[in-house]
Amino acid sequence: MIRSMYSGISGLRNFQTKLDVIGNNIANVNTYGFKKGRTIFKDQFSQTVAGASAPGENRGGVNAKQVGLGSQLSAIDTIHAPGSTQFTGNTLDLAIEGDGFFMVGTGDDMFYTRAGNFYLDNAGDLVDGDGSYLQGLTSPINIPSNATNMSIAQDGKVTYVQDSNLVEAGQLQLARFPNPGGLEKVGGNYFQVSPNSGDPVPGDPQGAGGHGAIKSGSLEMSNVDLAEEFTEMIVAQRGFQANTRIITTSDEILQELVNLKR
Template sequence: MGFNTSLSGLRASNADLNVTSNNIANTGTTGFKESRAEFADIFMGGTYGVANNAVGSGARTADVAQQFKQGNIDNTGNTLDVAISGNGFFNVSNNGNALYTRSGNFQMDADGNVVTPDGYNLQVFAPNEDGATVSTASMTNLKLSTTDSSPNPTSSVSANVTLPANASAPAVATFDPANANSYNYSTSVTVYDSLGVSHVMTMYYVKTANANEWQQYTAIDGTSVSATPTTLTYSDSGKLLSPANGTISLDGYTPASGAGSLSISMQVGDSSQYGEAFAVNDLSQDGYAAGSLSKFEIAADGMVYASYNNGNKKLLGQIALTNFNNKQGLQPQGNNCWAATTSAGTPRTGAPGSSDFGSTQSGALEASTVDLTEQLVNMIVAQRNFQANAKMITTQDEITQTVINISR
C-alpha cells in the first residue's frame, strides 16, 4: 500500500511538472492562458464510509485548470492584430465548426478572408443594407474587399455665404458669366456625376436695385442649371426670408462624360446678409469620385471599415465576441482555440463594449499570461515533491528488505 501511495505522489508531481513545462513553453504564445495543476487526496472507503483512523492512499490529479485572467496588451502597429481588453473570445470558424480564441493575430488569405494563422475564419456581424449598422442575428466570415469604391453622384450642395449689406447693383445690368462686371461675387464647388467625373459648379450673386434682395445664378461647367435666377431676400436683420425653406431645386445637367443627369438640390438656409465683405463660410457637397483602397480600420467597438482615398468609408462588419459563465469549462483544442461544452454554459454573443464584453484594440495583441519567474518557482517545488516521493519509495524498499532479512 505504501508503495502505491508514493507512486501516486510521483504521478501527481510529474503532472505538476508537465503543466509547468507547458506553461513555460507557451510564455511567448499570443493569447495563451496559463494552467494550474489541482490535486485531490485519495481515501479508500468501506461499506460504512471512511473509518476515523483510515490512512490516505495518496493523491490524484483532480483538474488542470486554465486561468483566464487578462494578459498584457502589446502594441504591434499591424492593423489586423486585435487584442481584447476585458471579457470575451473572438469567434472563429474551422470549416463551419465554431471555435473561440483570445489570440488576435489575424491575417488575410488569398481570397481576402481574415483568418487565424491556421486558416480559421474570423466571424463578424454582417452590415445591414444601410451600410451604417450591423445585424446581430447571425455571423459571417469577415472578408476585406480590395476593390475600388464606386463613385457617388452629387445630389445636395450646401452654400453658406455672407453677402455684404452695402453692396450696389453691378455696372452691367444683364447677367453674363463671362463678364465680371455683370455680377458682384461668385464662388465654386466641385461636384461629381454618376461615373465619378468631376465638374465645377459656380454660383453667381447679383445685387438688385431692391433693398436686401439678391439674385443667384448657377452653372455647371459653364452651362446654366437655373432657367431663371433664384431671388434671395433677407430681413433687415440679415436673415434669409426667401426661399422660405432655404432650398433651391436646380435644373438637371447631363454631363458629356456619358453619366446620368445630375439633379442637385442646393441648401442656402444658412446664408446671410451682414457687414461689408463677401465671405464663404461653408461650401460642401455630398458626392465623391471613385476611390482606391487606402487602409482598413478596426474601432474599439469592433466595427471594421475599409477607407478609400476619396474620403469614403465602407462598413465591412463588426467583430463579434462570445462569453461564457464558466470559462474553465471550455475544452482546449490547440492552436490557441477552445470549444464550447455544456459545463462552460450557454455561449453569449454580443458586440465589443456592450454588456459584460470587453473592448477591442487594433494594432495590438494580448500577451501570454504566463509569469516565467512564478513558473520557475513552481518547477522547483514540483521537483522537490517528486524527489520526496521517490525517497519515500526508497525508504519503504529498505524497510521491506530489512523485514525480509529478519524473516530468514
C-alpha cells in the same frame, strides 16, 4: 509498508502530471493569447483503523483513527486571467480588453480564441493564421483590394476608404461564456465548447452584454509568469524526490524484514 509504497507511487504520478503542465506553460510563454494551466491535488480515501465515538457520562469522545492512502489529481484548471498587451502597430493585430473570445471558423465548425493575429487572404477576407474566418454579424468580413485606410474600432466596426468614401465592412463579434474555465483546449490557440462551459453568448465589443473592447494594433501575450512557473517547478521536483524516498525507505524496511529469517 505496502501502503506507504503505493502512496509514494500516487505522489510520483501526480507530480509528474504537475511537471507536464508546468512544461507546457513554459513552452507557451510567448504564445499569443495562451492561458496557463494549474494542477490541483486532493487526498485519496483513507482507511479507518478505529471509528470515532461520542462522549459518554464517564468518558470523553474519541476521534477516528485513519490512515491515508495517497493523493490523486483533483483538477487541471485553465486560468483565464488576461495577459499583458503588446503594441505592434499592425491594424489587423487585435487584443481584447475585458471579457470575450474571438470567434473563428464557420457556422458549422466554430472555435474561440484570444489570439488576435489576423490577416487578409487573397480574396480580401479576414482570417487567422490557419485560414479560419474571423466571424462578425455578416461573415466573412471582406475588404476590397482597392480599399485604403482600413481601421477597426473599439466597438468592433471594420471600416475602410474606397473611392474617397469612411465604408463599413462589417461588425466583429465576441463570445462570452458562463464558465470560461470549462472550455476545452484543442490546439492552435483554439478553445471549443464543452458540456460545462455553457453556450456562447455572442455580442458586440463594448456592448451591453459585458463584452470587452477591441484594441487594434496590439496583441494579448501569454499570461504565463516565468518566475511563478520556475518556483512551481522546484516545488514539484522536490515533491517528486520526496515520494521516491518513501518508496526506497519502505523497500529498505521490507528488506530488513526479509533478512530476519537468516
